[in-house]
Amino acid sequence: TRGSDSGLIMGEVYNNGYPTQYGNILRLTGTGDGEILIGWSGTNGAPAPAYIRSHRDTADAEWSEWAMLYTSLNPPPNSYPVGAAIAWPSDATPAGYALMQGQSFDKSAYPLLAIAYPSGIIPDMRGWTIKGKPISGRAVLSQEMDGNKSHSHSARAQDTDLGTKSTSSFDYGT
Template identity: 90%
Template sequence: MGVPEWHAEQEYHIGSICTHDGESYQSLQNANVGSQPPSEKWTPVLTSKNGLTHLGLEETAKQAAGALQKSQNGADIPNKPLFVQNIGALPANGTAVAANRLASRGALPALTGTTRGSDSGLIMGEVYDNGYPTPYGNVLRLTGTGDGEILIGWSGVSGAPAPAYIRSHRDNADAEWSEWAMLYTSLNPPPVPPDLNPVGSAIAWPSDNIPAGYALMQGQSFDKSAYPLLAIAYPSAIIPDMREWTIKGKPASGRAVLSRELDGNKSHSHTARAQDTDLGTKSTSSFDYGTKSSNTTGGHNHSAGGTYGGDSIGGRIRVQRDGNDQLTSWNGDHAHTTWIGPHDHTVYIGPHGHVVIVDAEGNVETTVKNIAFNYIVRLA
């Protein structure tokens, strides 16, 4: 016979066994009536069907079914990159090395002298008053053929910036670490360098606001005891007036330092001429003067003389040989007419030159293209 099925009216005693819904149960008490298993009055009976469940090994069995096999050496991991990322390990397939975080090695004492890092690769350590140039921070140490360190400091004041440093160590065993070099940022700028202009130098300044510790060069005197370095440059205790003046390198000879030279043009010459023009032969205007009369004068006679053939020739009066006292008939005053007629004149001009006058033009002084700056000098 098999194990009887549980019945509500049946009385069960300690150790009695029944089945219900395919499971076997054992009574835990006497007079067990009407208590349907499973309940506090019954305990399951282990079988091949429910053994893992009632022993609490069912979940273990499920996990074991999908567990990694040590014989696979990780080859049976479904998503290997995600697995490496989750455990914070470094993959080494090929030459690439990557990780989502780098664990700290704790406080690493600062290396000094020729001491090199003992761990190869990239490690991170903590700085906390352990020999670094800043009391707080983190240091990245890269050890390979040579060594390098980057120190990123942090301030003990909330929100305050802190400096960063870098140094290196070459590959020789007897080489020493370089000095720490500070990295400058907008919140940690480099210190203002000292003025590199020697005291007395004329400095071109692009503003009318003269900075403190400087003076506009305008020919003023100064106290030599108050500014001894300036007195070395200007023993006369007078600052040159550089307004409207430019600076020129002193020639090899002929000029003294701080001597002045007025403006002027370099000596030169010009040639100039007016264009020659041949005006040729020109005619005047024509005019008809008509017929003109001379004045009425000029009455006169003529003397006459000659030889004669006798005292009387044909009843004519004889003429003496010497005719000086013999005259012709008197014509009296009379006029003449002169015809002038229309006519013109020619005037020859020919080629000729002209005097050329060159008018003055230009600025009031000699200059070149320029931008106006103020010359200032440092007071010290």
């Protein structure tokens, strides 16, 4: 054990190397340490970021990196890159997303989307399938036509002895 410095310590964050410029920090000390940093938003009534980190119980241990805590007012960033086509199981498009229907968009208003689609046009994915990068030499985002080319089949049964099958009937009395 560490001794008498175990407990709860509160400090202030003022532009001194923490992941947010201003806030309060709670340090929980014991065998190891943990810190919770609650930032100040700078706007009355606005949510502020919160972070956590930990420190092992050995003398040479270093603090972990700060990890942001996410809440309903501070949700995590999207895990999909901007412009990524995603399969979505509903007719209602999620907030911040667009249906891929061949529409144009303002590249200056959506610069990250313009990186994915430099033409300024979102591909029309209706009736298409999301696929990985082609190995055939086709360019990324190019259209792949079906590989089922026109062909036909033929067969004859009139010259084949299919044998006979006896049948019977039964009166169910209905």
